[in-house]
Structures are given as C-alpha cells and as structure tokens.
C-alpha cells in the first residue's frame with residue numbers, strides 16, 4: 001500500500017515527537033477535585049501530601065505531588081514474604097537520606113492479590129481494608145507510601161469507586177464508625193517507585209558502583225500504569241512520553257543502558273491465581289513472552305521492575321524452562337534494589353539476593369563486586385544467629401555501604 | 406446456542422446447563438453491581454483488548470467475546486463464559502486500553518464474584534488447592550508467608566526452594582527490617598488490634614458468607630478463631 005493511502009511518513013514523524021499532553025484536554029475528570037468537594041461537604045477527610053514534596057507529570061499532563069519525607073510504609077505481602085530485599089532496600093534508601101518514616105505493624109496487606117485471584121470478597125470489604133490502612137496512616141501523621149504495584153492500582157481503583165458511589169461511601173462509613181475510625185482518603189496515591197523516581201538524581205549523586213557497562217530491560221508493572229492510568233508518571237524525555245517513566249528514568253540516571261524489547265506492554269504472567277495454583281500458564285508466559293524476547297532482542301544483564309508479583313514471576317519462572325533448553329538466565333531486580341546497590345548497599349544484608357533464584361552472580365561480577373567476600377560476611381552473620389550470639393540482623397549491621405567514595 | 410456451535414474447541418457437556426431464567430438471574434446480578442456501568446460502554450469488536458491479553462494467547466479466551474456478550478445481553482453466551490472462561494483471566498488489566506473505555510478484566514472480576522457467591526461448581530474447582538491462601542489472607546491479612554514456600558508446593562522453582570525452606574528460620578532473622586525480622590507465618594508482624602479490625606470488616610461486609618460458599622469447613626474454622634479473638638478482646 002502506498003504512503004499516500006496511509007500517511008506513514010507523517011505518522012512516523014508524529015510518533016517521533018514527544019507527547020506533551022494538555023491537562024485541559026484530559027479525557028477524564030481530575031478525581032482530586034471531586035475528593036476536595038466531598039471533603040467540603042463533610043463526607044470525608046483528605047490526607048494532604050506533606051511538605052516537602054516533588055511535583056511530577058502524569059499521563060494526561062496533570063501534576064502529581066510525591067512526598068519526600070514523613071512516609072508510612074505500606075508494605076507488600078509478596079515483597080515481604082518472598083523477596084524481602086525489595087522492602088529492605090526501600091527502607092535502606094530512606095535511612096541513607098535521613099528520611100523520617102514509620103514501618104507500621106498497624107497495617108494489613110490490601111488483600112487485592114486474593115481478590116484478583118479468587119474473588120472471595122466484595123467491593124465494600126476491599127474499600128474498607130484500604131480505608132482502615134489509610135486511617136491508620138493518618139493517625140500517625142505520616143503519609144502512606146504504597147510498596148506493591150497491585151495495592152497501588154487496587155487502591156486507585158477503589159478510591160475512584162468510593163468517590164463515585166454514594167452507596168459505597170455510606171456502607172463504608174457505617175463499618176468505620178464501628179471501628180472508631182474516620183473516613184480518610186489520601187490526596188495522592190503514591191507508589192514507592194515514584195519516590196525512587198523523584199529521588200533519582202540524589203541517588204545518582206551518591207552512586208559508588210559504576211553501572212555504565214550494564215544493559216537492562218524494564219518491565220513496567222501492569223497494575224502500576226494500566227489501572228487508573230492517569231495517575232502514573234510520564235515524562236516527554238523518557239520514551240517520548242509514550243510510556244511510563246518510572247524505573248527507566250532511574251536506570252538512565254545511574255548510567256545504565258535501557259534496552260527496548262517488543263513485548264514491553266505484556267504482563268509478566270503472574271495471573272494472581274495462576275502463580276499459586278496454575279503455574280504452567282505463569283511459567284510459559286513469563287519465559288516465552290518476556291524473558292526470551294528480552295534475551296533475543298536486547299540480551300540484557302538484568303531486568304528491572306517495580307512490583308512484587310513481577311519480580312517473583314520473572315525470577316522464579318526461569319528455572320523450569322532450563323529443562324526445555326529455553327533461552328533464560330536474566331537476573332531480575334526491583335528498582336529499589338538497583339538504586340541501593342548503586343549506592344553501595346550490601347548485596348545480602350540489604351539486597352537479600354539469596355532470596356532470588358535466577359543467577360545474579362554474573363551481574364555482580366560485571367559490576368566488579370566481589371560477591372564471595374560479601375557472602376562470606378553474610379554467612380558469618382548467619383552462623384552467629386545460629387549460635388545464638390545475636391538474635392538477628394539490625395540496621396546497625398546493614399547500614400554501612402560496602403564502598404564509599 | 407450450544408457451547409460447541411460458537412467455539413469448536415469447547416467441549417459440550419462440561420458443565421450443567423440451567424434454565425434460561427437462572428442464566429438471566431445470574432446475568433442481572435452481575436449487571437446490578439454499581440461498578441458495571443463503569444466497566445462496559447458497548448463494544449466495537451475491534452479486538453484491541455485481545456491483542457494485549459495474555460490469557461488470549463494461551464487459552465481459548467477472549468476479552469472481546471466477554472464485552473460483546475455482556476453488551477448484547479446474550480445470557481446463553483454469558484453463562485458459557487461464567488462456566489468456562491472467567492478463571493483463565495490473569496487480571497492484568499492490559500485490556501483497559503480499549504478505545505471504548507471498557508474494562509473486560511473488571512467484568513471478569515464481577516462475574517467471578519457472582520460465581521463464588523452462588524458456590525458454582527466451576528468456581529470451587531478453580532479454587533481447589535487455594536484454601537490455605539484464603540486461610541492466611543483472612544486470618545493474617547497477608548496473602549503469602551515464608552512458611553508457605555515449601556518444596557512440594559513449588560517444585561518448579563528449583564533447588565532454591567529446598568535451600569530456602571531448610572534455612573528459613575535463620576534467613577528471616579537476617580533481615581534488618583524490624584517488622585519482618587524473625588516473622589515466618591506472615592509477611593510482617595501485625596498488631597492483634599489490627600487483625601481484630603480486619604475480622605470485623607470481614608463479618609460486617611458479608612465476606613465470611615462468601616467464604617462459606619467456597620469451603621464450608623474452612624469457614625467454620627475461621628469463624629471459630631476470629632470470634633474467639635474478638636470475644637477475648639471485648
């Protein structure tokens with residue numbers, strides 16, 4: 001077909017231009033305005049983003065506030081249960097920058113993983129689980145920072161449902177009254193990778209591990225940017241503003257080459273119920289549609305993502321595929337782990353790499369990190385714990401970077 | 406229309422057929438969910454959702470067919486989807502790139518809720534082996550915990566799982582985060598008061614009745630533990 005029928009040249013040119021959306025033309029109303037209206041009517045309390053905060057641009061060109069300090073860490077059951085280096089790295093970064101934070105015990109998971117897996121819940125219960133956590137954060141005066149991609153997406157959607165349906169608000173308020181809690185909704189729902197994103201230049205200033213030789217593929221987490229898409233960070237300088245900028249912008253700030261691959265939009269294969277009870281789907285999808293495509297098209301040293309399920313799925317699915325001679329072997333890290341490693345965090349005390357199953361050793365060797373030395377240190381920690389000489393590792397043991405400038 | 410006529414790969418007789426009225430009743434229940442109008446605006450049948458859908462690649466599954474069947478209020482096809490398809494969805498929401506503004510994954514969620522509420526056999530089959538996760542989430546507010554990572558449950562994750570389960574206790578102590586350190590039966594340490602508030606939410610919202618439909622024995626066990634906790638505190 002000739003270019004006259006389909007104006008390919010013009011289309012390509014337009015695609016090459018960065019997207020700079022006009023918020024006035026956003027296809028959906030700004031939920032925050034509706035939130036403030038409900039607050040003015042006395043229906044709920046809006047938890048405002050405390051100062052200091054950074055301002056970023058989201059998909060439709062609106063501005064989102066990302067808090068820097070006074071953070072209430074809404075942990076993720078997947079991260080904490082299976083990949084604790086994810087959480088540890090986020091908190092380690094907070095501590096390195098002297099951030100005031102709360103690591104709460106008055107927190108449940110969003111229970112969204114179960115909801116998406118089994119539907120053994122309902123909208124009111126899900127909103128209440130969210131509101132209970134938000135009220136708990138509000139009571140401390142710290143701002144919720146959501147670690148999990150699914151919690152973030154789920155909460156964005158539940159917040160929207162709460163704002164748009166009075167009958168849901170009434171049902172939710174009745175139970176919150178019973179719990180003695182106010183109905184509090186945060187002005188912005190903020191994902192930890194957004195905090196990492198706004199801190200990326202400060203992280204790069206304190207980088208002690210040179211990462212210029214590293215090539216990475218990015219897997220953007222579905223529930224981060226597909227559910228209530230307008231809340232995700234976009235930047236005209238990253239992919240021309242046509243994909244979310246979180247994770248990629250951090251890696252670029254650290255000097256890492258981000259390599260593209262054709263299935264970037266595909267999910268990881270987690271599937272919620274599939275990862276637990278139907279893993280043939282999960283493994284096949286993760287390997288055939290993600291890892292092998294990355295390997296064939298970009299041959300990265302690692303793949304980096306920002307959600308519980310994505311790290312677990314992409315990391316753990318690679319082992320069985322080896323039996324079928326599939327092209328696997330790409331270490332999988334969270335952006336928080338990469339940022340912490342760049343600043344010299346201990347690979348085992350902080351990154352907790354021993355919880356990852358795909359071989360991360362070649363990556364550390366390429367970075368010039370003598371992982372055997374640090375593993376030996378960590379083994380001494382483990383031996384001391386087993387001998388009963390110490391009850392466990394503390395921040396005092398883990399705080400110090402392995403390298404300093 | 407029989408199952409076989411619209412999709413040759415779906416075998417007929419895999420589930421019990423029910424009268425038209427029952428199908429309509431189930432459909433109306435999905436349609437009456439307050440979220441339904443936000444999830445469906447009609448369908449162009451463009452297939453954009455299918456091109457993004459992971460489950461469409463690996464199963465006989467189509468978000469377009471779901472949106473289309475619901476938009477047309479085709480209760481026969483709706484019932485087929487309810488019985489055959491909904492548990493294949495990966496709930497990734499890649500399909501929300503729909504130019505019509507639909508959310509086929511969200512429609513699946515609503516259909517799953519109805520399937521579970523009615524204790525449909527297919528829902529129970531799909532959730533077989535899942536009870537221990539429900540037990541954990543309802544009681545601990547966490548989906549997974551380190552002590553669930555057992556080699557017999559995750560053999561495909563390789564020798565790492567065996568190594569992990571052998572060292573679990575020490576490895577969990579070697580995490581510097583205060584709320585995680587030395588916790589093996591949940592992802593992190595949670596206050597008893599927090600869990601009691603969670604139990605109140607489950608009871609007050611009818612969530613426990615949903616569990617009863619999936620697994621009566623599990624329901625009784627959970628209710629006993631939760632009520633004991635709530636009574637002790639009051």
Ligand code: SF4
Pocket residue numbers: 447448449450451452453454455468469472473502503504505506507509
């Ligand atoms: S993308 Fe939307 S309009 Fe197109 S087929 Fe799918 S549901 Fe229908």
Ligand code: SF4
Pocket residue numbers: 454457458459460461467468493494495496497498499500501509510511513
């Ligand atoms: S949410 Fe379900 S229907 Fe939608 S793209 Fe994902 S797997 Fe397909």
